[in-house]
Amino acid sequence: GENVEQHPSTLSVQEGDSAVIKCTYSDSASNYFPWYKQELGKGPQLIIDIRSNVGEKKDQRIAVTLNKTAKHFSLHITETQPEDSAVYFCAASKGSGTYKYIFGTGTRLKVLA
């Protein structure tokens, strides 16, 4: 069935370093890939998304890349800051009239000061 694998489950980086989180999806019909950041005690918040007709998207220190052939997409955070510490979820969705996201299992990112 539909599945999204996310790695790593935990990631610790030094402040100022880069962090990369990778996801692989199973359904080749997926065409929308959002990333959510969940801080402790809060709901997931959209931070960036990418459509299947785009290979890369960047927003300040955050970028997402998509490889449709390999069914991979990745989140890149540069110049990490302590406030980037959170759990990050990737998701995949089919846009053709469907209704739900399939979420990855999450990555707990710790930025060490």
Place this chain on the structure above:
Amino acid sequence: DSGVTQTPKHLITATGQRVTLRCSPRSGDLSVYWYQQSLDQGLQFLIQYYNGEERAKGNILERFSAQQFPDLHSELNLSSLELGDSALYFCASSPEGYIFAGNTIYFGEGSWLTVV
């Protein structure tokens, strides 16, 4: 603040009991989604309503049910509660009934349910 409001924020109840979780979507959003988040299962899609009608079902147990009212708020009813139902329950909303590319969903802060 996403604009999605959920109540209660925390709830402790005993096994076998029934609870109701409430969600008010963002102003103007017609779709409401319910997700369950537990430590070992991540974010699991339960059910979606669009403008009062059930649109899609995910891994929702028969003991659980939901509805969306004419004012678009939604309630998730959980009955015959078991220890394993302890989780964070999220409501999310979006303007459309379908998730088109670029049309995202916005999550509330969640309701923590603890079954003892």
